[in-house]
Amino acid sequence: MAAGDDSEEDMSAGGGGGSTDGGGNDEVKAKKRKERLEQNRISARESRKRKKTMIEELQRTVITLSRENKELNERNESLRRQLMDIGAKVNVKIPFLNLIVFGSCHRHQKR
DSSP: OHHHHHHHHHHHTTSSOHHHHHHHHHHHHHHHHHHHHHHHHHHHHHHHHHHHHHHHHHHHHHHHHHHHHHHHHHHHHHHHHHHHHHHHHTTOOSOHHHHHHHHHHHHHHHO
């Protein structure tokens, strides 16, 4: 039974013993957990940075579009005033809304 004796020697020397491997295994698990947590921190930091950049870009877009919208509304109002002035000069009695609807109907019919 020399084979049995060999396995007992291996276990007592730490080759197959549970306590020594268990301690090493715990160290490996702890190291992997620490690495995983660090990677998670890095990933979260990068995610927050991307989110901040995206929000800043959206804020710039809102500012640009708001300015453009304001300019277009002012231009629209100016053109409406000009149209009303022209209508008053030629003594047109068609209400403004009918003029828009009538004009859009002609555009669609010509196509």
